[in-house]
Amino acid sequence: MLHVVPPQVAPDFIRQSPLADAAGFCGVNPKTLQYPRYVNIFSLGDVCSSPNAKTAAAARKQIGIVAENILAAKEGRECSHIYEGYGACPLTVENDKVILAEFGFGGKLLPTFPLDPVVPRRFSWLLKAKLFPWLYWNGMVRP
Ligand SMILES: Cc1cc2nc3c(=O)[nH]c(=O)nc-3n(C[C@H](O)[C@H](O)[C@H](O)COP(=O)(O)OP(=O)(O)OC[C@H]3O[C@@H](n4cnc5c(N)ncnc54)[C@H](O)[C@@H]3O)c2cc1C
Structure with a gap:
């Protein structure tokens, strides 16, 4: 490929x-x-x-x-909120299954859910295919 x-x-x-x-x-x-x-x-x-x-x-x-x-x-205070490099890539690896790769600086795994983050799951596919588009259109992009 x-x-x-x-x-x-x-x-x-x-x-x-x-x-x-x-x-x-x-x-x-x-x-x-x-x-x-x-x-x-x-x-x-x-x-x-x-x-x-x-x-x-x-x-x-x-x-x-x-x-x-x-x-x-x-307010002249120190910037105390620290970004750890979090990013997430929903990787479709087979039909109806996704690895929800969530990681920070240096590739440190930062999973949101208490599940092994390197296992392809139908649950993650449902998030990507159904929930995230809904969240995007209804929560992030508003007229
Ligand atoms: C094919 C594809 C798939 C992706 N899939 C995912 C995913 O599954 N999950 C995920 O989390 N991220 C994904 N991303 C990444 C995500 O889209 C970006 O990281 C995100 O959109 C970045 O947001 P931003 O606001 O920084 O920049 P942008 O979304 O690029 O927004 C910048 C805006 O500034 C505007 N602009 C540019 N120049 C000017 C100017 N001179 N004056 C005024 N406005 C200007 C642009 O028109 C644009 O609207 C994907 C990206 C691509 C391309």
């Missing part, structure tokens, strides 16, 4: 800005997601330089951390 994907890059307005790191992503402290030089700038999602898997699951986790750390920075 040949799986061809384009290289992941940040949009030009970041890549060509002073915020870009050497690879063109918005350079942040990967734990606090705060820009090192301009401390009132935070970044998350695909555009930020944190070395996590670029997934919506990661962005969802980062949102709460960035929100708390912005409040801390605004």
Whole structure:
């Protein structure tokens, strides 16, 4: 099987800005997601330089951390909410079965459910095929 994907890059307005790191992503402290030089700038999602898997699951986790750390920075406190690199990739490995790969920095497994995370499951397939689309359209994307 040949799986061809384009290289992941940040949009030009970041890549060509002073915020870009050497690879063109918005350079942040990967734990606090705060820009090192301009401390009132935070970044998350695909555009930020944190070395996590670029997934919506990661962005969802980062949102709460960035929100708390912005409040801390605004009030002159230390950014104490730490991102562990969480990301999740539902990998369809057979008909009706998915490995819900949830991991953080360095590939550390961070399963949400108390189940062996490397076993393909129909339960995980149901999450990917039924629950996540519903959550996306009804919980994340609202008119
Ligand atoms: C095929 C595919 C499958 C995926 N499957 C999964 C999955 O199963 N699970 C998972 O968790 N993640 C998955 N992802 C990854 C997920 O889609 C991304 O990680 C997520 O969308 C990143 O969110 P973001 O808000 O950082 O960036 P984006 O969703 O890319 O949002 C950035 C937005 O900024 C807008 N924009 C760009 N330039 C400008 C500008 N100059 N001015 C104004 N707006 C601008 C863009 O139009 C876009 O709407 C998948 C991605 C792909 C491509």
